[in-house]
Amino acid sequence: MTLGALRPNSLADQAAQRLREEISSGTWPVGSKLPGETSLAKSLGVGRSTVREALRELATAGLVQARQGAGVFVTGTEVRGDWPTRLRTAAITEVYEVRMMIEVEAARLAARRRTAEDLSALDAALAQRREAAAAGDAEFVDADIRLHGAVVAAAGNGLAMTLFEDFTPSLRRGLIDLLSLTGLRSDAPRHGEDAHAALVEAIRDRDADAAGRVLRTELVETLALLQAD
Structure with missing residues (x-):
């Protein structure tokens, strides 16, 4: 999987947007497990802390859910949440x-x-x-x-x-x-x-x-x- 490196400006927002696009396109369908933080960080060209922040944004939007000891799974393809959340993840x-x-x-x-x-x-x-x-x-x-x-x-x-x-x-x-x-x-x-x-x-x-x-x-x-x- 090659997503393309990101720019240093607003990295977490950009990472969240890129991951959301991959989820929406069906790369990771609902129910599937996302690659690990290390793999995502390498594909996106960012640090693991940036990936964690991006995943928190997606979790707030209702797109992913972290399961203790199992990883992060896709739970939806449509953004859930209030207007500011929808704007942040659009x-x-x-x-x-x-x-x-x-x-x-x-x-x-x-x-x-x-x-x-x-x-x-x-x-x-x-x-x-x-x-x-x-x-x-x-x-x-x-x-x-x-x-x-x-x-x-x-x-x-x-x-x-x-x-x-x-x-x-x-x-x-x-x-x-x-x-x-x-x-x-x-x-x-x-x-x-x-x-x-x-x-x-x-x-x-x-x-x-x-x-x-x-x-x-x-x-x-x-x-x-x-x-x-």
Whole structure:
């Protein structure tokens, strides 16, 4: 069994996600025993302590169960638990697809409902994103997420904003990892600058169709990169 080595960022979360994908795909069906910690650690390229933490996450989600003296067994293929647990154990591509469903419509609503205060917040967030181009990937991702959050806030729907905030930790980890993997900002430190500027202008112009189209195109491109990872 070869799962592929993981990056040092958020190793336990990544390990849990990788193991969950293997369980969902049927590599280890319900009732089967997982390989031992040493074997999993070697396959994933991490330490045994990381594997133990990942297995605890999967146990909390209802996917595996440790049996004293016997090992760890698969008990389910669907995540069980509350919303935060489901988000923590969801694949980043799943989170991103739901993000698209929320944000594209939020951008359309923002174009119709935005206020002068919303525009000021959008302009400030866009400027911060530009400034963050000179910083590291984590700072750039944080600035990018703030801009997207300002778009959702301008939609004037509190529930949409709550959902976006719930997604933020998973999105942040996944996007930082994506930039590290692809090196997208090596040649383009302000990656996505034109698209984000166009999004803000479409909202300023109250052009809902343009706002939705610009944001959907940008998110689809990023999702494609995540799926290729």
